[in-house]
Amino acid sequence: MKARVYIMPKEGILDPQGLTVGKALHNLGISQIASVHMGKYVEITLPDITPERAREVTAEACDRLLVNPNIETYRFDILEEEK
Amino acid sequence: MKARVYIMPKEGILDPQGLTVGKALHNLGISQIASVHMGKYVEITLPDITPERAREVTAEACDRLLVNPNIETYRFDILEEEK
Numbered sequence: 420m421k422a423r424v425y426i427m428p429k430e431g432i433l434d435p436q437g438l439t440v441g442k443a444l445h446n447l448g449i450s451q452i453a454s455v456h457m458g459k460y461v462e463i464t465l466p467d468i469t470p471e472r473a474r475e476v477t478a479e480a481c482d483r484l485l486v487n488p489n490i491e492t493y494r495f496d497i498l499e500e501e502k
Numbered sequence: 503m504k505a506r507v508y509i510m511p512k513e514g515i516l517d518p519q520g521l522t523v524g525k526a527l528h529n530l531g532i533s534q535i536a537s538v539h540m541g542k543y544v545e546i547t548l549p550d551i552t553p554e555r556a557r558e559v560t561a562e563a564c565d566r567l568l569v570n571p572n573i574e575t576y577r578f579d580i581l582e583e584e585k
């Protein structure tokens with residue numbers, strides 16, 4: 420079983436990496452881009468546990484380590500089939 | 503329109519950040535985690551263009567700036583409705 424976690428800067432929090440990448444893309448001539456936001460993507464492989472337990476473990480990992488709740492938000496999906 | 507890009511270290515490429523996070527989770531007592539892989543998540547906001555054009559622009563941004571093809575792979579989704 421896998422969890423896919425997406426962590427993004429909160430709305431209104433400065434995202435200097437996203438601004439820089441957006442400018443760099445414009446400088447490359449890729450102008451059809453309105454804005455860029457950079458976040459983190461975490462793939463967690465879980466043993467053979469129930470989806471409910473997988474959700475609990477993933478939320479605990481986010482709350483206790485992966486995510487800074489002051490400046491970041493997260494969401495995650497649980498994939499039952501490992502791919 | 504939005505593009506959501508997921509960038510991961512290639513299979514077989516050392517992922518020291520993922521290893522470190524996996525160990526830190528075990529040290530916190532969150533032991534039901536087999537492995538962790540850390541990647542990047544990029545949200546690109548695109549103007550009102552066709553989905554085909556959005557795919558082209560996003561692939562160009564990945565190939566020319568965002569992704570190091572030697573050590574990273576990527577995939578992306580195009581979301582027609584901005585949310």
